[in-house]
Amino acid sequence: MEPFAPLRISGCVADSIVDGPGLRFTVFVQGCPHHCPGCHNPQTHDFQGGHFVDPQAVIDAVLQDPLASGVTFSGGEPFCQAKPLRQIGQAIAAQGKDIVIYTGYTLEQLLEEGKKDPEILALLSLADLLVDGPYLQEQRDLTLQFRGSANQRLLSRKQIQEAIKAYRKTNLK
Numbered sequence: 142m143e144p145f146a147p148l149r150i151s152g153c154v155a156d157s158i159v160d161g162p163g164l165r166f167t168v169f170v171q172g173c174p175h176h177c178p179g180c181h182n183p184q185t186h187d188f189q190g191g192h193f194v195d196p197q198a199v200i201d202a203v204l205q206d207p208l209a210s211g212v213t214f215s216g217g218e219p220f221c222q223a224k225p226l227r228q229i230g231q232a233i234a235a236q237g238k239d240i241v242i243y244t245g246y247t248l249e250q251l252l253e254e255g256k257k258d259p260e261i262l263a264l265l266s267l268a269d270l271l272v273d274g275p276y277l278q279e280q281r282d283l284t285l286q287f288r289g290s291a292n293q294r295l296l297s298r299k300q301i302q303e304a305i306k307a308y309r310k311t312n313l314k
């Protein structure tokens with residue numbers, strides 16, 4: 142079995158109803174390069190902060206929670222730790238639970254970043270729902286479901302897979 146890559150987190154929350162559909166186990170990763178003004182989780186920005194966690198313990202916590210629909214990767218910036226989250230996500234998806242990912246990057250930026258790091262595309266391809274884009278204070282809207290500002294999109298698995306397919310087709314020419 143592939144050894145787990147190290148994962149640095151800020152913390153975890155069980156039974157969340159605000160981080161995607163159903164009851165969710167949310168992992169707040171540590172480290173974020175975006176520094177959105179007005180961010181609600183500034184304690185997650187420092188890449189040297191938080192603490193390391195055993196990825197297998199995260200998998201076990203999600204799978205042993207019978208009420209959890211799945212796992213949400215939030216932050217911090219999940220795509221800065223794409224490998225361990227891909228490993229965790231694969232193990233959880235294999236047991237039929239779903240994956241929600243929050244990111245300060247847009248989907249289009251992630252596709253570009255994926256050229257440098259294939260783990261980014263591998264993690265992206267696991268998402269059942271992606272909430273993309275930075276938090277923009279001037280577009281803050283408390284009525285939006287699962288997100289804080291109107292620029293952020295809720296992208297379905299189908300939309301993500303189509304974008305990956307189109308990107309690969311164009312970039313393989």
Ligand code: SF4
Pocket residue numbers: 173174175176177180181182183185216217218244245246275276
């Ligand atoms: S991407 Fe998220 S965690 Fe990072 S600064 Fe923006 S709102 Fe905060």
